[in-house]
Amino acid sequence: MREAAVVSEPNPLQRIPGVAMVLVLLIALFSAIAPGFLSVANLSNVLVQSTILTMLALPMTLIIMTEGLDLSMGAVLTLTSLCVAIVSLATKSMLLGLGAGLLVGAAFGVANGWLVAILGIPPFVATLGTLGMAQGLSLIVSDGQSVVGIPHSVRDIYSATLLGIPVPIVMALVTYAAFHGLLYYTRFGTYIFALGGNREALRYAGLSPNRLLIAVYAIGGAMAGIAGLLMTARMNSGHPTAGLGLEFDAIAAVAVGGTSFERGNGWLLGTLLGVLSVGVLRNGLNLISLPSSVQVASAGVLVIVALFLDGLRSRA
Amino acid sequence: MTDITKGAIAPPRSFLSQDAVQLFYRLLAALLICAVLAVLSDSFLSLGNILNVLRQASLTFFIASGLTLVVLTAGLDLSVGANVALSACIAGTVIHKTGSPALGILTGLACGGIVGLLNGIMVTALRIPSFIATYGMLWVLNGLTYWYMAGETLHGFPAGFRQIGSGYLFGLPIPVYLLLVFLGIGTMFAQRTIWGQEIYAIGANPVAARLSGIPVARRLLLVYAVSGTMAGLASIIFLSRLNSAEADIGESLTLPAIAAVLIGGTSLFGGVGTVFGTFIGALILTLVLNGMNLLSVSANWQPLVTGVIVILAVWLDMKTRRRAQ
Numbered sequence: 001m002r003e004a005a006v007v008s009e010p011n012p013l014q015r016i017p018g019v020a021m022v023l024v025l026l027i028a029l030f031s032a033i034a035p036g037f038l039s040v041a042n043l044s045n046v047l048v049q050s051t052i053l054t055m056l057a058l059p060m061t062l063i064i065m066t067e068g069l070d071l072s073m074g075a076v077l078t079l080t081s082l083c084v085a086i087v088s089l090a091t092k093s094m095l096l097g098l099g100a101g102l103l104v105g106a107a108f109g110v111a112n113g114w115l116v117a118i119l120g121i122p123p124f125v126a127t128l129g130t131l132g133m134a135q136g137l138s139l140i141v142s143d144g145q146s147v148v149g150i151p152h153s154v155r156d157i158y159s160a161t162l163l164g165i166p167v168p169i170v171m172a173l174v175t176y177a178a179f180h181g182l183l184y185y186t187r188f189g190t191y192i193f194a195l196g197g198n199r200e201a202l203r204y205a206g207l208s209p210n211r212l213l214i215a216v217y218a219i220g221g222a223m224a225g226i227a228g229l230l231m232t233a234r235m236n237s238g239h240p241t242a243g244l245g246l247e248f249d250a251i252a253a254v255a256v257g258g259t260s261f262e263r264g265n266g267w268l269l270g271t272l273l274g275v276l277s278v279g280v281l282r283n284g285l286n287l288i289s290l291p292s293s294v295q296v297a298s299a300g301v302l303v304i305v306a307l308f309l310d311g312l313r314s315r316a
Numbered sequence: 317m318t319d320i321t322k323g324a325i326a327p328p329r330s331f332l333s334q335d336a337v338q339l340f341y342r343l344l345a346a347l348l349i350c351a352v353l354a355v356l357s358d359s360f361l362s363l364g365n366i367l368n369v370l371r372q373a374s375l376t377f378f379i380a381s382g383l384t385l386v387v388l389t390a391g392l393d394l395s396v397g398a399n400v401a402l403s404a405c406i407a408g409t410v411i412h413k414t415g416s417p418a419l420g421i422l423t424g425l426a427c428g429g430i431v432g433l434l435n436g437i438m439v440t441a442l443r444i445p446s447f448i449a450t451y452g453m454l455w456v457l458n459g460l461t462y463w464y465m466a467g468e469t470l471h472g473f474p475a476g477f478r479q480i481g482s483g484y485l486f487g488l489p490i491p492v493y494l495l496l497v498f499l500g501i502g503t504m505f506a507q508r509t510i511w512g513q514e515i516y517a518i519g520a521n522p523v524a525a526r527l528s529g530i531p532v533a534r535r536l537l538l539v540y541a542v543s544g545t546m547a548g549l550a551s552i553i554f555l556s557r558l559n560s561a562e563a564d565i566g567e568s569l570t571l572p573a574i575a576a577v578l579i580g581g582t583s584l585f586g587g588v589g590t591v592f593g594t595f596i597g598a599l600i601l602t603l604v605l606n607g608m609n610l611l612s613v614s615a616n617w618q619p620l621v622t623g624v625i626v627i628l629a630v631w632l633d634m635k636t637r638r639r640a641q
Contacts, residue, residue: 300456
């Protein structure tokens with residue numbers, strides 16, 4: 001039974017408990033057991049490190065709202081990050097690098113959307129296929145090696161500040177504002193709710209669900225391009241496994257944030273809190289010097305628990 | 317969503333008409349690839365290379381055969397590759413610690429089976445969509461394996477144990493015999509037992525299956541457990557052939573296994589497909605990758621080609637079925 005499209009912002013009070021409680025619990029836990037967690041330096045570190053994930057998780061929210069999924073995001077980010085590195089290395093221009101990353105990312109996004117909307121291939125398999133393609137292209141363009149020696153103008157993006165705020169955080173905030181505006185204050189945003197909630201209604205309204213769906217996936221690809229710039233800047237190099245598994249963190253953030261996989265209900269602020277939860281979890285586990293493998297596993301557990309709770313809620 | 321008449325309108329599945337034609341096309345494709353490769357590369361038709369293709373295809377087939385049952389129920393198991401890695405590392409440790417290959421083999425199979433069972437529980441009891449549940453499991457297993465191995469590599473196993481993956485019997489590699497055995501068991505199970513037929517029924521229409529008294533949850537648990545156990549078996553073959561185990565061995569196994577299932581004509585939407593088709597699928601995929609290798613195309617191209625093949629296979633499947641309707 002599908003609900004009608006939800007147009008207005010859902011009542012936050014119903015949802016805040018879940019994800020905000022997770023975040024508060026995690027912060028309380030690590031404040032207690034991880035020395036140095038509550039320091040300003042560490043907290044701003046968590047924020048800066050969460051910016052790349054924010055740029056993936058926000059479009060992932062839109063995609064999941066359409067009852068879709070994009071497993072290729074991490075691999076596409078790897079590829080765009082390499083494109084940024086290679087082009088900026090060749091042209092000495094950060095903007096051309098960003099342009100290349102955006103172009104490649106958007107192309108993959110359009111391809112994903114085309115496979116899902118026009119060919120009707122289930123999203124998780126279509127994007128699994130493009131995951132393989134992006135991964136293969138990353139290995140091919142880099143020949144399996146790191147791309148080093150990229151210009152300072154790229155690296156500086158990660159370390160520069162604007163009015164005392166690190167530039168990555170500014171970029172993440174602008175991105176959030178843009179997505180918030182897009183989803184809740186434009187007609188396109190309303191259509192996104194309808195894509196997941198009631199696709200038939202779109203057809204009766206004379207709109208093309210296919211074109212809208214392609215646009216949603218294209219936004220995801222383009223955001224992976226921008227995130228690729230940040231990734232290259234952060235690592236000061238391009239690496240053929242840089243984004244491995246990041247799509248999973250994004251899915252985890254969306255799931256923890258209370259966006260449902262089945263009913264076209266999405267909540268962007270929840271996703272943002274979900275991103276911070278994943279960031280705090282990783283940072284805290286790192287501080288109490290658990291190996292990164294445990295961090296990887298914990299994200300997996302987080303998703304399963306979040307989906308289980310979502311299932312309970314939807315049955316209740 | 318809950319249409320109990322779905323699947324009932326289609327004419328009853330007859331194994332000798334529609335499916336046989338589909339299989340015939342796939343065999344033809346495999347032969348065509350062989351012919352092209354034989355022309356392009358001198359070494360393709362050498363005995364050594366052909367045995368190598370069969371051995372490689374058998375590894376993909378072990379993982380893909382269990383996966384076929386999952387896909388027949390309209391599910392997906394994305395954790396198989398990571399499951400192979402964890403099972404191989406645990407089985408390898410047991411063999412090292414106890415010196416007993418038999419104990420190691422049992423542990424590997426058990427580890428794979430337990431992981432599969434957990435997947436099944438998530439899908440049935442917790443009602444998480446299978447691709448998300450097993451995708452979460454993938455990362456849990458990756459984390460566990462890396463933590464367990466802590467960057468170490470296990471290697472050096474007893475000669476007897478290594479025979480399983482690298483030995484020969486009457487001129488054929490031992491994995492090829494195992495392949496034939498499991499191809500037979502899998503086909504018999506799916507086609508000739510009640511449980512197998514119930515699995516097809518669940519994939520074709522879960523609601524109708526439940527209403528006609530099939531214990532859907534128990535069959536699903538079985539299917540995921542079998543998929544996990546087959547990953548455990550693959551881990552043993554892998555371990556004994558490479559004579560070593562590392563945490564990252566599973567990363568390049570999942571996509572080829574899924575590709576083999578889909579090339580073999582098993583539909584992602586459930587209820588259609590055969591284990592024998594998956595065998596042909598594994599053969600076709602291995603032939604393509606082997607051919608690229610012989611033509612000295614860099615191994616870096618393999619994920620790209622596999623990804624394209626996955627998408628093409630699903631698209632072709634959907635096209636033929638749309639035409640059939």
